[in-house]
Amino acid sequence: DSGVTQTPKHLITATGQRVTLRCSPRSGDLSVYWYQQSLDQGLQFLIQYYNGEERAKGNILERFSAQQFPDLHSELNLSSLELGDSALYFCASSVGLTPGTDTQYFGPGTRLTVL
Amino acid sequence: GQQLNQSPQSMFIQEGEDVSMNCTSSSIFNTWLWYKQDPGEGPVLLIALYKAGELTSNGRLTAQFGITRKDSFLNISASIPSDVGIYFCAGQKTQGGSEKLVFGKGTKLTVNP
Numbered sequence: 001d002s003g004v005t006q007t008p009k010h011l012i013t014a015t016g017q018r019v020t021l022r023c024s025p026r027s028g029d030l031s032v033y034w035y036q037q038s039l040d041q042g043l044q045f046l047i048q049y050y051n052g053e054e055r056a057k058g059n060i061l062e063r064f065s066a067q068q069f070p071d072l073h074s075e076l077n078l079s080s081l082e083l084g085d086s087a088l089y090f091c092a093s094s095v096g097l098t099p100g101t102d103t104q105y106f107g108p109g110t111r112l113t114v115l
Numbered sequence: 116g117q118q119l120n121q122s123p124q125s126m127f128i129q130e131g132e133d134v135s136m137n138c139t140s141s142s143i144f145n146t147w148l149w150y151k152q153d154p155g156e157g158p159v160l161l162i163a164l165y166k167a168g169e170l171t172s173n174g175r176l177t178a179q180f181g182i183t184r185k186d187s188f189l190n191i192s193a194s195i196p197s198d199v200g201i202y203f204c205a206g207q208k209t210q211g212g213s214e215k216l217v218f219g220k221g222t223k224l225t226v227n228p
Contacts, residue, residue, distance in 0.1 A: 004157075031214075033216070042218055042219075043218040050213075056211060090157050094214070102214050103160060103163050105160060108156055
């Protein structure tokens with residue numbers, strides 16, 4: 001158990017819909033990262049938040065957005081869903097203080113299926 | 116997106132055998148990480164390497180951070196059935212004030228009892 005929690009574990013929805021994925025980081029971690037894992041693209045970094053503010057963006061679509069709240073939990077919002085958005089979405093957290101030695105710990109993931 | 120070259124893609128071995136897998140990149144990384152992922156679960160950190168040339172062990176696992184900072188390998192000795200899973204390498208570097216993690220495509224390990 002990494003200490004990172006994600007809900008829900010599974011989500012099935014239809015094209016065009018909007019969903020929200022939730023992540024609670026490890027106690028004491030200030031940084032939250034979101035990743036998408038699909039069979040053809042592997043693990044892809046989407047976005048990072050540090051202490052409530054966006055820190056870095058990766059391969060995140062404009063239909064996707066995220067935020068980190070004052071209690072440090074984070075939500076990833078996916079809208080206008082397409083079949084190709086079906087994937088595992090992981091959240092990871094880290095202390096966020098020391099570049100180069102700041103290890104990320106992953107949550108169990110949310111499996112999104114878009115029908 | 117950018118990815119690391121991880122090989123082999125898959126391995127089928129007998130219990131008790133040693134295993135070796137590696138990752139290479141055209142980019143320099145500050146940190147190399149090795150994760151294991153079981154089906155339906157998130158990646159679990161196995162070993163983290165922070166200095167070029169560093170050799171680190173974690174039980175039966177040994178990993179090295181290449182001198183050029185562009186590669187790393189992971190060895191598993193005396194494999195057991197619970198070693199089955201997908202192993203990912205990841206390179207980490209500071210870019211624009213944040214830590215970016217780039218993953219290899221994974222090595223799927225099957226261990227026959």
